Amino acid sequence: MYKGNRKSKSSYMTRSVLERLLLYYHFIDEHLEKKDLPYISSATLASLMHINDTQVRKDLAAIGLKGLPRVGFATSQVKEYICHFMGFCSHHPAVVIGAGHLGSALASYREFNNYGVEVFALFDTDPAKINTTIRNHRVLPIDKLEPIIKDFNVELAILAVPPEAAQPLADKLVAAGIRAIWTFSPTSITVPEGVIVRHEHLSIGLAEILYHLVNH
Amino acid sequence: MYKGNRKSKSSYMTRSVLERLLLYYHFIDEHLEKKDLPYISSATLASLMHINDTQVRKDLAAIGLKGLPRVGFATSQVKEYICHFMGFCSHHPAVVIGAGHLGSALASYREFNNYGVEVFALFDTDPAKINTTIRNHRVLPIDKLEPIIKDFNVELAILAVPPEAAQPLADKLVAAGIRAIWTFSPTSITVPEGVIVRHEHLSIGLAEILYHLVNH
DNA sequence: TAGATTGTTAATCGATTAACAATC
DNA sequence: TAGATTGTTAATCGATTAACAATC
Numbered sequence: 001m002y003k004g005n006r007k008s009k010s011s012y013m014t015r016s017v018l019e020r021l022l023l024y025y026h027f028i029d030e031h032l033e034k035k036d037l038p039y040i041s042s043a044t045l046a047s048l049m050h051i052n053d054t055q056v057r058k059d060l061a062a063i064g065l066k067g068l069p070r071v072g073f074a075t076s077q078v079k080e081y082i083c084h085f086m087g088f089c090s091h092h093p094a095v096v097i098g099a100g101h102l103g104s105a106l107a108s109y110r111e112f113n114n115y116g117v118e119v120f121a122l123f124d125t126d127p128a129k130i131n132t133t134i135r136n137h138r139v140l141p142i143d144k145l146e147p148i149i150k151d152f153n154v155e156l157a158i159l160a161v162p163p164e165a166a167q168p169l170a171d172k173l174v175a176a177g178i179r180a181i182w183t184f185s186p187t188s189i190t191v192p193e194g195v196i197v198r199h200e201h202l203s204i205g206l207a208e209i210l211y212h213l214v215n216h
Numbered sequence: 217m218y219k220g221n222r223k224s225k226s227s228y229m230t231r232s233v234l235e236r237l238l239l240y241y242h243f244i245d246e247h248l249e250k251k252d253l254p255y256i257s258s259a260t261l262a263s264l265m266h267i268n269d270t271q272v273r274k275d276l277a278a279i280g281l282k283g284l285p286r287v288g289f290a291t292s293q294v295k296e297y298i299c300h301f302m303g304f305c306s307h308h309p310a311v312v313i314g315a316g317h318l319g320s321a322l323a324s325y326r327e328f329n330n331y332g333v334e335v336f337a338l339f340d341t342d343p344a345k346i347n348t349t350i351r352n353h354r355v356l357p358i359d360k361l362e363p364i365i366k367d368f369n370v371e372l373a374i375l376a377v378p379p380e381a382a383q384p385l386a387d388k389l390v391a392a393g394i395r396a397i398w399t400f401s402p403t404s405i406t407v408p409e410g411v412i413v414r415h416e417h418l419s420i421g422l423a424e425i426l427y428h429l430v431n432h
Numbered sequence: 433t434a435g436a437t438t439g440t441t442a443a444t445c446g447a448t449t450a451a452c453a454a455t456c
Numbered sequence: 457t458a459g460a461t462t463g464t465t466a467a468t469c470g471a472t473t474a475a476c477a478a479t480c
Contacts, residue, residue, distance in 0.1 A: 013427065016471080022423050030403075041437060052473055057439065069438045069479045087426030101321030101351075108317060111402050115422050135317075155429055180425050186327045187246070196428045200421050205414050206331050207238050209396050210303030211229065212412045213371055232447080257461060268449055273462065285455045285462045 002077075002084045013062070018086070020059050023049060025082040032075055041072035088115045094156040095148065097169055099124035099139045102184055103160035108135035117156065121148050125165070142169075146176040155179045163187035170197075218293075218300045229278070234302070236275050239265060241298040248291055257288035304331045310372040311364065313385055315340035315355045318400055319376035324351035333372065337364050341381075358385075362392040371395045379403035386413075 046053035166185035180196035262269035338353040382401035396412035
C-alpha cells in the first residue's frame with residue numbers, strides 16, 4: 001500500500017533522480033513484473049540496469065520506500081510508489097492546442113493513459129479544421145479554451161503550434177488558469193511564476209545524434 | 217572562418233555541455249544576431265542567459281573558439297563554430313519509418329532544415345498507405361529500405377512505429393548500414409556497438425511536469 | 433544464530449564557480 | 457599605457473560511490 005509522506009514529497013528532486021525513478025518504473029514494468037518476482041534487492045536491480053546499488057537505495061529512500069534487510073524491496077511496491085510520487089496514478093485532464101500532424105499525433109497518443117493523462121479536447125484556429133473530428137476528438141475553436149479549462153479543471157496544456165503562435169496561446173492558457181504547459185514549438189515562451197513550463201526541444205536529441213555522427 | 221581542430225573534436229562532451237552549446241546557438245540566433253552586435257563578451261552572454269561566465273568561456277574553448285581580450289567573442293563565429301561542431305552545417309540525409317501521425321509530423325517538420333537534416337523518404341508497412349503521398353513524400357514499402365539507405369548514403373533513421381515493430385525495424389536498419397537511429401517508440405531497442413541510438417522518451421518530459429504538478 | 437541486505441555516513445569524483453595572471 | 461576581457465588554475469559544491477554498522 002502506498003503511504004508516501006509529506007517530507008519526501010516536498011524535498012527537491014533533481015532531473016537525474018526523476019529520470020532514474022522513471023527508469024526503474026519502466027524496467028520493472030517491462031522486464032520484472034511478468035516474472036512474478038515479489039521482492040528484488042537494490043543490488044540485483046542495479047546490476048540489471050548497469051548502475052550503482054547505493055544509488056538505487058538512495059533514490060527509493062527519497063520517495064519514502066522502505067526495504068526489508070535480507071529480502072529487498074517489494075517489486076510491486078516500487079512501481080506503486082513511483083507511480084504515486086510521479087503523479088502517474090492521479091488523473092490529469094489535458095488539452096492539446098494545434099491540430100496539425102504533431103498535435104494530432106499527441107492527441108491520440110495511447111501511452112499517455114499509462115501516465116494518467118487524458119486528452120479530452122483538441123483546439124485549432126483554422127476554420128477549416130474546426131468541428132472536424134480527428135481520431136475521436138472534435139476540433140474546437142480557441143475561444144472555447146477558457147470555458148473548457150475552467151469547467152473541467154484542466155491542469156495541463158500540450159502546445160503543438162507554429163512558433164509565432166506559441167506565446168500568444170501561452171498567454172491565453174495562463175489567463176484561463178492552466179497550471180502546466182508542455183510545449184513542442186521550437187521557440188521559448190515566458191509565463192508567470194507558478195506556471196510550470198516544459199519545453200520539449202527536439203533539437204537537443206537531434207544535436208546529440210549529429211554530434212556523435214560527425215565526431216565519431 | 218571555421219577552423220575547429222581535431223583535438224577539440226575528439227574529446228568527450230557530456231550531455232550538459234552539448235545542451236549549453238545548443239542554448240548559446242539558439243540564443244544568438246533568436247536574440248542577438250538581428251542586433252548587429254559583432255562581438256559579445258562571455259560575461260554579457262552569461263548574464264543574458266542566467267548562467268556563469270566562466271562556464272561560457274570553458275564551453276567555447278572546448279570547441280576551439282578563441283576570444284579577444286578586451287573585445288569578447290565574434291558573435292557570428294560562435295554560431296558558426298557550434299554549427300560545425302554539432303554537425304548542423306553538414307548535410308544529413310534521413311529517412312522516417314512509420315507514416316502514422318507522428319511519423320508524418322516528423323517527415324514534414326521544417327525545423328530539421330536548420331540542422332542539416334533532410335528527410336527524403338518515408339516508409340510504412342501498411343499496404344493502404346504505400347504509394348500514397350504524405351506532405352510531398354511518397355510512402356515507400358519496407359523492402360525499399362535497404363536499397364535507398366545504400367544508394368543515398370542515408371546516415372540517420374527516424375523511427376516512429378508501434379513498440380512491437382521497433383526492434384525488428386531497428387535490425388533491418390542496422391543490416392542496411394544505418395549509422396544512427398532516433399526512436400520515438402516507447403520501448404527500448406538494442407543495436408550493435410557503433411550504431412548511435414537516441415531514444416526520445418516523451419515520458420521523461422511528462423514525468424517532470426506531473427511531478428511538479430503533484431508535488432508543488 | 434549467521435548472514436544477506438538495508439540505511440546511512442564517509443570518501444571520491446566530476447562539474448561548476450571563483451580568482452587572477454596573461455593579453456591586447 | 458590602463459583597463460576590460462580572456463584563458464586557466466585553484467576552490468567549491470554537489471552528485472556518485474564505497475564502506476560498514478544496523479537490521480531482520
